[in-house]
Ligand code: KIV
């Protein structure tokens with residue numbers, strides 16, 4: 370059975386770039402946009418054109434550069450925003466305007482001092498205006514995660530009638546539980562007239578560490594686009610991490626879902642974005658962290674050396690990491706020491722390994738991690754005759 374493709378909408382250059390102190394200039398954004406396109410991202414959200422002349426310029430330059438992916442610009446449900454975004458997107462082969470408004474009672478009351486019917490009017494007016502410039506209009510219902518489902522369905526129905534091609538259902542505050550977010554998407558699929566004319570999109574924030582789980586719950590329930598960022602960067606605790614959702618779908622064939630992403634470029638893209646933004650990737654970050662394929666306890670090392678799959682569910686090469694690493698610490702066992710010693714040129718017999726291992730433990734207790742150079746020193750100071758080693 371052929372798999373359904375979930376579109377990957379990358380917002381590293383817009384929502385991701387909202388991280389304090391991580392601003393990118395146009396040249397850096399162009400390099401990242403080029404890489405996102407090569408990696409197979411379907412939609413690149415290039416920026417928020419009305420927010421500053423610099424952002425306008427970045428969106429405009431990315432629109433000129435990108436050939437296959439859709440290039441998208443964010444707006445509020447404000448005429449001027451939409452006109453400026455349309456202008457910035459003019460050179461794009463596939464332009465998309467992403468417009469929207471807050472739909473939760475809290476946003477309606479505190480942000481807009483308005484009411485539900487006026488919010489629907491503004492949403493429809495924004496989509497209709499954007500349709501004067503581009504065919505592809507995505508509508509976001511900000512704070513959809515905390516929006517009443519019946520009202521959300523009314524908003525969706527109205528903007529589809531106005532021509533919206535994609536409906537973004539953001540869990541703006543990262544509040545939803547996966548089953549709730551999944552039910553929300555299911556509710557919209559089942560209750561919005563005309564829903565077959567639009568794609569439902571998941572845009573989840575990570576305030577409770579649930580962005581990936583919520584996005585996956587969304588696609589299981591019928592959404593066909595995920596909005597995400599490289600390394601999960603973004604406001605506060607960040608957005609859904611691109612590499613995580615891509616690999617969840619790849620590693621779970623039963624979902625019958627896939628993306629157009631070349632996963633072998635995930636690691637190098639993560640490194641590139643981290644360096645350009647000056648934002649280190651946490652070592653235990655799933656898929657792309659430096660420890661994601663590192664094994665340091667004796668039991669795990671022994672298992673991985675015998676068969677990688679005992680403790681690894683992803684082949685590191687599939688995400689562009691050369692190989693799993695066996696990290697030598699005081700918790701490592703003989704199997705790991707023999708494995709690493711062999712890599713640096715020593716084939717140890719069982720007796721030799723016993724000798725060297727005792728020396729290794731003393732050394733490892735003094736040092737957090739034993740590296741290749743240390744192995745030469747450990748073998749030299751053990752009672753083993755180096756000449757007899759191959
Ligand atoms: O989190 C959010 O609601 C957003 C919208 C502007 C799409 O980023």
Ligand code: ZN
Nearest residue numbers: 384539541572
């Ligand atoms: Zn967001």
